Amino acid sequence: MSSTVLNYAIVNVFAETAWGGNPLAIVPNADALDSTTMQLIARQFNLSETVFISHADTDAARLRIFTPDHEMPFAGHPTIGAAWWLHTHHHLPDTFSLSTQAKTVQITHDDGIYRLQISGYESQPPSLSNEGLADALNISMADLGAPARWMNSGTWQLVVPLNSAEAVHRVRPQLAALVDDTVSAAHLNVYVWHEVDNQVTSRYFFNIDNAVLEDPGTGSACCNLGAWAHEAGRAPLAWHITQAESINRPNHLYLEVNHTGDITVGGRVMPFSTGQLNLP
Numbered sequence: 001m002s003s004t005v006l007n008y009a010i011v012n013v014f015a016e017t018a019w020g021g022n023p024l025a026i027v028p029n030a031d032a033l034d035s036t037t038m039q040l041i042a043r044q045f046n047l048s049e050t051v052f053i054s055h056a057d058t059d060a061a062r063l064r065i066f067t068p069d070h071e072m073p074f075a076g077h078p079t080i081g082a083a084w085w086l087h088t089h090h091h092l093p094d095t096f097s098l099s100t101q102a103k104t105v106q107i108t109h110d111d112g113i114y115r116l117q118i119s120g121y122e123s124q125p126p127s128l129s130n131e132g133l134a135d136a137l138n139i140s141m142a143d144l145g146a147p148a149r150w151m152n153s154g155t156w157q158l159v160v161p162l163n164s165a166e167a168v169h170r171v172r173p174q175l176a177a178l179v180d181d182t183v184s185a186a187h188l189n190v191y192v193w194h195e196v197d198n199q200v201t202s203r204y205f206f207n208i209d210n211a212v213l214e215d216p217g218t219g220s221a222c223c224n225l226g227a228w229a230h231e232a233g234r235a236p237l238a239w240h241i242t243q244a245e246s247i248n249r250p251n252h253l254y255l256e257v258n259h260t261g262d263i264t265v266g267g268r269v270m271p272f273s274t275g276q277l278n279l280p
Contacts, residue, residue, distance in 0.1 A: 003279055005279075006279065007276055008025055009028075009085060009272075011271050012269070012270045013077040013084075013251075015251070016268055021217060021269075022048065022077045022217035022218075023048070024048075024051065024078055025045040025050040026085050027053065038064060042068055043068045045068075049078045050065070051065050051078035051081060053082055059099040060096040061082065065100065065101075067187075069187070069209070072101075072220075075218075075219065075220045076116065076219010076220045076223060076253075077218065079107075080114050083116070084269035087114070095109075103154060106118075113268055114268075118154060118262075121151060121227035123231055124149070126150055127180050127182050135174075135177065136175075136190075137172070137173050143162050143163055144160070149228055150182075151224035153224050153227045153263060155185070155186055156183045158178060158185075159224050159225055160190055160191065160192045162193065163194065164194055168192050169246050175206070188206065189206040189207070190204070191204045191221040191224065198237070198239050202243045203246065216251050217267070218243065227263060229257055236258050254267060
């Protein structure tokens with residue numbers, strides 16, 4: 001019985017040390033795969049996301065991004081990881097564009113850091129009260145900072161500023177309590193963060209089925225943090241975001257936002273392994 005063989009790579013995105021970063025599966029040359037097969041492959045890898053790279057007419061490539069549970073219109077660490085793979089293996093210039101289901105993303109490379117740039121976002125307040133939000137995060141009302149907002153620079157995420165890094169580390173969310181029928185988020189999620197002197201401590205939680213998971217490094221949430229900051233009048237800014245220290249998987253992301261709302265998120269990529277898929 002014949003089978004189709006596809007190469008794949010596993011990389012750590014937003015990594016600056018061994019065993020840091022957010023693992024990502026990359027499947028290039030995915031033009032012949034349908035959505036069902038992509039979803040099954042992502043479920044097999046069982047990483048937070050798998051990115052499939054295929055041909056695009058005007059951009060360097062077209063990306064489709066899947067969690068083990070569903071397709072994402074946009075996600076940051078798969079976009080950065082795919083950019084590294086394409087730049088490394090196809091010898092692309094240091095500036096190029098990638099197509100995602102949500103929007104076209106501009107990519108730049110400089111001294112080992114890959115940056116994506118997007119513009120445009122939507123926002124709205126959460127329907128939950130501050131008291132309800134604090135209860136859902138298992139923190140006190142005094143831990144809440146500036147107003148939380150639902151932000152969408154590519155995918156809807158709840159962005160919640162907190163008053164201290166210590167409060168960020170104390171969060172134990174009950175995601176079911178954050179259900180908000182006013183937004184069409186791909187899954188229940190929350191991004192909590194604290195900034196001082198341009199240094200950000202952050203964590204991102206999401207659900208798959210009934211499980212609450214913590215993502216080590218979330219580029220899309222970093223984009224939405226940039227959108228939140230622009231809307232709040234904090235731009236221009238250049239912030240260094242550290243994520244997932246609390247689960248011993250440090251990620252380092254670099255966020256820049258200008259006056260007009262252009263959002264740039266970047267980080268390094270470290271290759272981990274390669275292999276082959278044998279598809280029926």
